[in-house]
Amino acid sequence: MKIKSGFALSMVWLAMAAPLSASDTPAPMSAQDLATLPRLGASTASADGQWVLYPVTETDRETYARSAKFYLRNLTASQAEPILLDLPAGASDAKFAPDGTVFFLSSGPDGKGPIQVWRTTHKAGTQQQVLVAQVTDFVADVAGFSISPNGRKIAVWGDIPRDCETFGCADTPAAHLPGPGTGRLYDGEVGFIRHWDSWETPGRHSRVFTFDLVNGTAAGKGVAADGPAAEGALVGDAPTKPFGGGEDVAWAPDSSGIYFAARMADAEEPLSTNVDIYWSGSAGGAPHNLTAANLAFDSLPAPSPDGKWLAYVAMARPGYEADRKVIQLRDLKTGKTRALTQDFDRSFDSIAWTPDSRWIVATAQDVLDTPAFRIDPRTGAIERLDLMPGNEAHIGDVATLPGQRLLFTRNSIGAPSELYLSANWQQARPVTSVATMELGKLASVVIRRFSFAGANGDTVWGQITKPEGRDGKPTENLPAILYVHGGPQGSFNDSWSTRWNPRVVASQGYAVISIDFHGSTGYGQAFTDAITLDWGGKPLEDLQKGLAAALALDPQIDGTRACAMGASYGGYMMNWIAGQWPDRFNCLVQHDGVFDQRAMYYETEELWFVEWEHGGKAYFEDPAAFERWNPVNYVQNWKTPMLVITGEKDFRIPYTQGIASFTALQRKGIPAQLLVFPDENHWVLKPKNSVQWHNTVFEWLDRWLAKPQPDAE
Secondary structure, X not given: OOOOOXXXXXXXXXXXXXXXXXXXXXXXXXXXXXXXXXXXXXXXXOOOOOEEEEEEEEEOOOOOOEXXXXXXXXXXXXXXXXXXXXXXXXXXXXXXXXOOOEEEEEOOOOOOOOOEEEEEOOOOXXXXXXXXEEOOOOOOOOOEEEEOOOOOEEEEEEEEEOOOOOOOOOOOOOOOOOOOOOOOOOXXXXXXXXXXXXXXXXXXXXXXXXXXXXXXXXXXXXXXOOOOOOOOOOOEEOOOOOOOOHHHEEEOOOOOEEEEEEEEOOOOHHHOOOEEEEEEEOOOOOOEEOOOOOOOOEEEEEEOOOOOEEEEEEOOOXXXXXXXXXXXXXXXOXXXXXXXXXXXXXXXXXXXXXXXXXXXXXXXXXXXXXXEEEEOOOOOOEEEOOOOOOOOOEEEEEEEEOOOEEEEEEEOOOOOOEEEEEEOOOOOEEOOOOOHHHHHOEOOEEEEEEEEEOHHHOEEEEEEXXXXXXXXXXXXXXXXXXEEOXXXXXXXXXOOOOOOOHHHHHOOOOEEEEEEOOOOOOOOHHHHHOOOOOOOOHHHHHHHHHHHHHHHHOOOEXXXXXXXXXXXXXXXXXXXXXXXXOOOOOEEEEEOOOOOHHHHHHHOOOHHHHHHHOOOOOOOOOXXXXXXXXXXXXXXXXXXXXXXXXXXXXXXXXXXXXXXXHHHHHHHOOOEEEEEEOOOOOOOOOHHHHXXXXXXXXXXXXXXXXOOOOOOO
């Protein structure tokens, strides 16, 4: 993992652009390559900006066992080499404290105890031998933590019964398990009975507690950020579930308390997107809701380093999970709040103040990129930063450092995330080479962006990813794979994925065509909103026109051999295409797709989504809105061979939807396969399962897209 200034960036360019020679032809990227490439995790920088600490997850190519290693890198020396930090096996979530020591999560030396916070006993770079000490000693697992700016306090969070006065209570009975059998018993007054991939335990929530650090150890009973369990107390999840984390919790710059985002957990929770931001002082008591006036989504609390302002993102429309996220700025002295980015038609997904409180740096999707923007908190002026040569692709995990420096990750369709460092707002240099060298050994691909007139004459964007030719000659007669993204408010933008990865599919000898149809993000809120109540309308028209545009643009693609594939909403679209466009494709791959909108409404968990997408009403209130775009109503038209994939732990689009579509295929006598993962949710995450997923998909595509062989003489 040697790092040379400019090395990683040049290797990415070579891997993507250098022509292959017949005598030295790299192998195409395989499913195993995708599953076992080293993966860069979330980094953390020291308070003085000198050091960065980052994890690299490695996967054994035979056993597929995964383990993380942590590296230190000096950011002030361009030729510095990474230093392996010898943390205990199983350590995770390592981050710097203000004094330069490293705190992390671990289940102890034997790996059998509850997950707790531990720390090193020396500062970064002072010695290579790592000595550790335990910081917390609770009966409950710690899911995450944050050290206060003055280093004298720690916030920890995890699943804790609401009536526990400290972080965990021993022998707390589960009210929903009355016995004597194994049955779960839920009252109709509860909200979620299951969420994403887990069954709920009523009365247990993600909760934040703050503790004093005395000689590096958490002391006392702590202060519950959600306050005492009194009548009318906040009952909810902080960080929010199922995906909330450290971005939901922020210390005040003077360490006097924390800001946190929470969603109320009650009977209305499955219908509500109302996340609020609260303030909890170190003295305890009930938290103060700072965003009670907004009944929609508020999140990402980010106080300015000078303590004058609180920035956060807010949506405007309750019940809509894909509304535009506008950065708000609250004067912490007066409480007055203004919408800082109201006039900028993009949705921001991160916020980082510069150390001098002069600027906000935030990221947002913009067409096929996710660049960083510099925002003036005084005027609201927004400037798109040019941090990378060529396309910005996907920039994330932005950290602002002293000396007008930015540390961030960048990935693209062609390459996974690496760390980069920018000085004085200029183009960045590489800091890491985690996967670049391994990727450079594999055959490269060519990526081309294009646009066309889609539904209503609107400009729609797409991308073509295909293998690079040999000896300067293009690859001919490539079968077409139409990729359809999920969400549906999402994008197949120029970014790396460990699941739906265009590069690994193209490496098998295909041209992958992805279209950001109406409903996609990064093109303004009106374009995103256009899919609501129109799931099978404009998006299908865009896909039809986009495929035609790609074939007209690139004569190397053989449009007579084409398959379509997608997951979630993309899986829905496979079922919709089967009934509405049945003669176009040689095959379909449908993963976790909606088959029957009526059954989906009653089986899913986050009801706000299905109700918003169908006009804001329940199925029984307006059946016609659901039935208009219901694939089950057009099974009589199905004729295209389909591979169906589903996960039994998927509670968003339950696996019974996949079983139903497979039953329809069987009864119609259409060639089909069903792949069921008993241990996966809406995504396929385990490395062995990922390899099986890809190999099954590749075999299915090869079966239906094989180039006809000439007749033997």
